[in-house]
Amino acid sequence: MDRLVIGGRELKSRLFIGSGKFADESIIGDIVAQTGVEIVTVALRRVSLSGDGDNILRCIPKECVLLPNTSGARTAEEAIRIARLARAAGCGDWVKIEVISDNKYLLPDNNETIKATRVLAEEGFVVLPYMHPDLYAAKELERAGAAAVMPLGAPIGTNRGLKTKEIVRILIEECRVPVIVDAGIGKPSEAAEAMEMGAAACLVNTAIATAGNPLVMARAFSQAVEAGRLAYLAQPGETTEYARASSPLTGFLRS
Numbered sequence: 001m002d003r004l005v006i007g008g009r010e011l012k013s014r015l016f017i018g019s020g021k022f023a024d025e026s027i028i029g030d031i032v033a034q035t036g037v038e039i040v041t042v043a044l045r046r047v048s049l050s051g052d053g054d055n056i057l058r059c060i061p062k063e064c065v066l067l068p069n070t071s072g073a074r075t076a077e078e079a080i081r082i083a084r085l086a087r088a089a090g091c092g093d094w095v096k097i098e099v100i101s102d103n104k105y106l107l108p109d110n111n112e113t114i115k116a117t118r119v120l121a122e123e124g125f126v127v128l129p130y131m132h133p134d135l136y137a138a139k140e141l142e143r144a145g146a147a148a149v150m151p152l153g154a155p156i157g158t159n160r161g162l163k164t165k166e167i168v169r170i171l172i173e174e175c176r177v178p179v180i181v182d183a184g185i186g187k188p189s190e191a192a193e194a195m196e197m198g199a200a201a202c203l204v205n206t207a208i209a210t211a212g213n214p215l216v217m218a219r220a221f222s223q224a225v226e227a228g229r230l231a232y233l234a235q236p237g238e239t240t241e242y243a244r245a246s247s248p249l250t251g252f253l254r255s
């Protein structure tokens, strides 16, 4: 049976979404209802810790697993502090570690991410680290206790697609934990491509939130992720250099 289990929870949907950049965040509830998305990531700095005011958590249905992320952290120490704050504020045990000190490309710092993962996994968090695709870092994250690894497809918010495809393919082949492609995925076809390679799931924010019709785009992503997974399970046929006829080309005119 094709099961995805992370942090002891079996997930039916392999599309994870972000909650940033929506013109109207109340649409997140409709997306969850229409696509079955179960994981929604939220930047802790957008959560009102006093529970009042304009709290993004109001827009995230209760049945979802909340995946607080440490957006804004520039070091492992800052990420650890944000994760602990999230748990203390009742956001649960899951955390997506983002440690970024590069303001231009928002590339994750793998070394700091590994340090934070080690500490937080030891403290019982379900740790999903956002990472630059690199085999040694991915294996180190596994050893540090990561529940999954989340390599980027392209820089956050660029909608440029699966630019890191060849390395992500290696991570999928070599990692024991699920590989979730996160960031930069701009179109459903790119999510399907990641899933066809064997990615366990995709996390998409910008492409959905900034679409002309975010709800329809979320449905398109949901179907693409499912189609890509099915194609992976179906084991695509081999690719060849030269044409091979689909039906016999000879024999018609012989007597």
Ligand SMILES: CC(=O)[C@@H](O)[C@H](O)COP(=O)(O)O
Pocket (backbone or CB within 6 Å): 018, 019, 020, 041, 069, 130, 155, 156, 157, 158, 159, 182, 183, 184, 185, 203, 204, 205, 206, 207
């Ligand atoms: C919200 C979140 O976690 C993003 O930082 C995530 O990495 C998604 O990236 P895109 O916005 O490029 O889909």
